[in-house]
Amino acid sequence: MSSGVSSQPRGEAAGITVKKSEDFSEWYTQVVLKAGLADYAPVKGFIVLRPYGYAIWESIRDILDRRFKETGHQNGFLPVLIPESLLSKEEDHFAGFTPEVFWVTKAGDNNIGEKLALRPTSETLAYSVFAKWITSYRDLPLKINFWNTALRAEIKATKPFIRTSEFLWQEGHTVHATEEEAEQEVMTILGIYKDMIENYLAVPVITGYKSDTEKFVGAKYTTTLEGLMADGKALQMGTSHHLAQNFSKPFEIKYLGKDTKEHFAWQTSWGVSWRLIGALIMVHGDDKGLVLPPQIAPIQVVIVPIHKDKDAKLVKDKAAEIELELKHAGIRAYMDSRDEYTSGWKFNEWEMKGVPLRINLGPRDIEKGQVEFVRRDTKDKKQDDRTKLVDTANSLLVEIQKNLLSKARAFLQENISRPASYDEFKSIIENKGGFVMVGWCGQEECEEKIKQDTGADIRVLPFDQKDRPGKCIYCGQDSKKAAIFARAY
Template identity: 60%
Template structure:
C-alpha cells in the first residue's frame, strides 16, 4: 500500500482495487481490532453530506431526531424472542463493570427496536400521542468477524435508524413506503446509483417484521448490495412491549409500527459503482469538495499573478459551490492532479500564466477527463451546467450497467449461466425450499421481489410462469443475485 496511486485494474482485481481506493483516497484506515475501521475526515465529510441530505428529508416529513444508549439489557432483547434470536450470533456482550461481574448481561446495540420500544411504551398513552416518528443517528455493533469489507460489512457502522408508532395498519404501511421512496430519491438523485425497489422474501425479511421493503443495487463485480430497508413491523413489537393507546372512542388499542435504516455502506457503493482505475469519482451532489483549483506557475515571475487569479476565482465560486484552492507549494501540479483524481473531486480548475493573460480558466471533468477552456465571464454558468452534467452522466452510466447486467432466465441452465454476472429475473413458486436449494447450488438468493410498475403496492408476476427451480406454477417474479 506504500505505492502512490491505485496499482491494480478495477475490472481485473476488483476486491484489491476497492481496498486500495478506500485506503489511498484517505477515506478510512483499519482499526487495531479485526472487523472495525476508522473513518478519516475526508470519509466522514462524505457521510456528513449524505446525513445532511437525508436528515432534511426526514424532518420535512415530520420525523424528529433523538438519542439512545448503546447498551441493552438481555431481558429486554428476550421480550421479542424471534427478533432477538435472529441477532444472537452477532451480539457483543458486556459482562463486567470494572472488576465486578454484572448481574445481567448487556448487549452492545445491534439494532434498537427492543430498547426504543420499551421506552415508547411509556411515551404513548393516547391517540393524541400518535404518530410518533423518531430517528436516531448512531452506530450499531454486529460481530462480523469472519467476512468483513470496509464500509460494506464491518463490526461497527454508522447509520440512521428510524422508528415510528401509528394508530392504524394503513398509516404504518404508508410510512414504510414513504421512507423507501425517500431512500430511493437519495440513492438515485444524489448518489447517482439506480436501485430496484420491492419486497424481501419471507426468508430474507427483517426478523420480527410483517414484511420488509428493500432497495437493491448492482455492483461492478456482478454482486448485489442491499442499500436500504424499510420494515412494516405490524403489531409484532407493540404487543410484547405493551405499546397501547386509547383511541377516540376511549378503547385501548395496540399500536402499529415501522423501522427503517441506511448506513455508511452507501459510501462503499459510491466507491464501487463510480470509481475507476485512478480512484474515486464522487457525484457532485454528495462531494464534500466539488471543485479544486490548481495554480500552475513556473518560477517567481508568474507566481504572484497566477495565485492572485486563483484567489479571485475562489472568492467568486465559494458562495455557490464547495470549492478548495490547493496552493501547496511543496507539490508539483502533476502530483496535485493525481492526488485530487484519486480523491474523486468532480471538477478541476487549472490556472496558469497563459490563462491569466487570456482571461480564461481550464476545466477538467473527473468522470471522463474532458478538458475545456472557459472565459472568466462565463465561468459560473459553465461550472453549474458541467457539475449537473457530471451528476447525470454518472447515473446514466450506472443505469446502463444495471440494464446490461440484468438477465431473464426461463430455465435453470440459463439461470446458472447468468448468475455470475448480475441480477437474474426468474419466476419463483414461493417455496422456501426452492429458495434455499437455489442458494445452496448457485450462491444466489432472492434480493428483491419488485413492485408492479402499474400498482406500486403489489408484487409483479404473470400467472403463466413456471418456477425456475421446481417447474411448478409460479406466483412471483424475483430478482436473484449473489450478494455482499
C-alpha cells in the same frame, strides 16, 4: 474473535496499482485507503473514518436529515447498552441477532449482574421507552430517528463500509394508530431513500419486497432497495420495515383511542448505513480511484494553480478569486495552494479522491481571460471565458451528475438477465453475475435449493411485476412472483 494492533504501511499514498476490472476486491481496498476515506482500527473488524470519508457521510446525513425533518420526523438519542432480558423480549428478533452480539460483562473490576448487549439495532430499547410515552391517540404518530452506530460481530474478513463490526447508520422508529398509516410511512421512507440514492448518489436501484426468508427478523414485511455493483454482485442499499403489532404487543405500546378503547399501536423501522459509501466507490470508481457524484462530493471543484516561482503570487491570487466566486455561488470549491507538492502530484491526488471537476489555472489562462475545466468522469477538458465561471461550473456539475447516473443505469439494464431454464440460470450466476429475473412459486424450498446450488438468493420481489414469467425457474410450477436473484455482499 481476536484483536491486535494492525500494521498498515506508513508513507505517502501512491496511485492505485491494480485495475478495477482485474482485481476488484484489491482495487476497492486501495481506493478506500489511498483516497483517505478510511483506515483499519486496532481491533479486527473495525475501521476508522478519516476526514474525507466522514465528510461524505456528513453529506449523506445532512440530505437525509433534512428530508426526515420535512416529513415530520425528529431525532433522539438511545444508549448503546441493552439488557439481555429486553433484547430477548421478541423471540425471533433475539434469535436473529444473538450470534453476533457483543456483550459487556464487567464494569471496572466488577462483574455485571445481567449482561448488557451493545446495540445490534434498537427496536427493543426504543419500544420499551415508547411504551411509557404513548398513552393516548394524541401522542401519535410518534416518529423518531436516531443517528448512531450498530455493532454486530463480523467473523469474515473486514471490508470497509461493507463488512465491519461497527457501522454508522440511522435507524428510524415510528408508531401509528392504524395499520394503513404505518404502511404509508414504510413507503414514504422508501421514497426518500430512493430519491437520495438515485438522485444524489447516482446509483440506480430496484425496489420491492424481501422474501419472508430474507425479511427483517420481527417484521411483517420488509421493503428494500437493491443496487448492482461493478463486479456483478448485489448490494442492499437500505430497508424499510412494517412491524405491524409484532413489537407493540410484547412491549405493550397501547393507546387510548378517540373511541375510548385501548388499542395496540402499529409500527415501522427503517435504516441506511455507510454501505452507501461502499456503493459509491464500487459503482462509479475507476482505475485512477474514486469518482464522486457532484451532489454529495465534499469538494465539487478543486482549483490547482500552475506556476513558476515568478508567477506564483499572480496565479494564486487569481485562483483564490475563483475559489471565492464559486463559494459565493454555493459551489463547494477548494484551492490547493500547497507549495510542497507539484501540480502533477496534485492532479493525481484529486483524481484519486474523485473530485468531480478540476480547474487548472496558469499564467496563460489569466492572460487569455479563460478558465480550463477538467471533468473527472470523462477526462474531457473545456476552456471557457473567465466571466462565465459560475455558469460553466454549474452546468458541468449537472452534466457529470447525469452522466454518472445514466452510465450506472445502462450497466444495470445490461445486467438484468431473464434465463429460460434453470441451467441457463446457473450459468449466468456463475459466469456473468448481475441480477437474474425469474418466476418463483413462492415456496421457501425452491428459494433455499437455488441458494445452496448457486450462492444466489432472492434480493427483491420487485414492486413492478409486469414482466412476471409464468413458471418457477426451479420447480416449474406456476409462478406467484417475479423474483430477482443474485449473489450479494
